[in-house]
Amino acid sequence: MRNVLLLPLLFLSLSCQAHDETDRRLISTNGYGEVTVPADTAILDLSVRATRKSGxxxxxxxxxxxxAFIDQLKTMSISQDNLVASSIRIYPRYEHTNSNRLFSGYEAIRQLTVTLKDMTQLTEVMDQALAQRLEGIDNVRYENREMPKHIQAAHLLAISDSKSKAEALAKAYGAELGPVVRIDYHRNTPPAGDIMKASGMETMMVRSSSTARPGTYLPDEITYSDNIQVSFDLIISP
Known part of the structure; x- marks a missing residue:
């Protein structure tokens, strides 16, 4: 008989809980934080390729x-710690003519990444790359060396913004802000800082003229942003 009584009581408890959740008063806000800083690092992606009869x-x-390019970087006091040149790819090349596939040789490709802490060296490094026949200037990216600190600052601003908005809305409607009920958060991806896709610069005959004025590259500021969605209990005085 005791088991028979417990079952209706359990259903009654679940019903009351669902009813309470439906009538619960909530306020949801979206907080946004943004930090803008100057770039202090340039990252240059380069490539070099050659096709010959043998690999x-x-x-x-x-x-x-x-x-030869690395030797030139040494003369510019650029540390090898700021250079990545560890990979190479070699594969056969074929030409297709009249439905025939003819072997034309082996192509070797190397890719390099140069990190410049002194961005005034960017033009000279690109000129040296072309002079040493590294024809592929594939990409230039700008970053800030204190990126984690700026990401955290944007995160804290987003949290503060969500609280301020919720408190202002609650006050405007004659209510008070209760405890946090739910937080929805997905960290933003840090900005890539890409400013140049230079596939059009892959020309073997490009050379820097001694009388030409050097190119000037002025990076934009970098913006780190974050946002967070929060739901609070809304307390309404009787």
């Missing part, structure tokens, strides 16, 4: 050009 010849060609 060994193609590899030797790109290796010689990369080594």
């Amino acid at each position: 060994q010849e193609a590899k030797r060609d790109v290796d010689d050009r990369v080594n």
Whole structure:
């Protein structure tokens, strides 16, 4: 008999709980935070390729050009710690004519990344890359060395903004802000800072003229942003 009585009581408890959740007064806000800082680092992505009759010849060609470029970076006091040149790809190339596939040689490709803490060196590094026949200036990115600090600052601003909005809305409607009920948060992806996709610069004959004025590259400021959605209990005085 006791089990028979417990079952209706359980259903009554669940029904009351669902009713309370339906009548619960909530206020939801979206907080936004943004921090804008100047760029202090330039990251240059380069590539070099060569097609030769043998894979060994193609590899030797790109290796010689990369080594010459690295030697030039040393004369500019750019540390090897700020250079990544660890990969190489070699694969056969074919030409297709009249439905025939003819072997044309092996292509070797190396990719490099140079990180410049002194951004005034950017133009000179690109000129040296072209002079050493690293024809692929693939991308230039700008970053700030204190990125984690700025991301955290934007995050705290977003939290503060969500609270301020919720408190202002509650006050405007003659209510008070209760405890947090729900937080929805997905961290924003840090900005890539890409400012140049220079596939059109892959021209072997490009050279810097000694009488030409050097190019000037002025990076935009970098903006780190974050947002958060929060739901609070809304307390209404009787």
